[in-house]
Amino acid sequence: MSRTPRPWPRFALALQSGELTTPDLLEQMRTTVGFDRYGLGLEKRRTLCGVVWGHPGSLPGYTTHTYTDSAGTRTLSILVSTTFGIDEREAAAAYDELLRGAVCAMFDEPVPNS
Secondary structure (H helix, E strand, O other): OOOOOOHHHHHHHHHHOOOOOOHHHHHHHOOOEOOOOEOOOOEEEEEOOEEEEEEEEEEOOEEEEEEEEOOOOOEEEEEEEOOOOOOHHHHHHHHHHHHHHHHHHHOOOOOOOO
């Protein structure tokens, strides 16, 4: 098991580009249910700069997300330490702003005003 996030983007790119599975299986993973956000192991995130696919993870002390574009050519990983004593809504808003900026940078787009 890796102690750094370095392998996460490699795995995400290989999965989303079709290197690790067949197109049919990847399509099944991207078929979302419920709130049109979750597929088989993948989360679909719509942002103002584009759609990304990935999966979150967390352990006490930090949370992580790795997202890849639909073509499987660009990826990003976010590792955030848990902040105790901050209102959950404030933390969620700050994370959403961080994610928006990271996705826009990934797509070489300017960050739109929130």
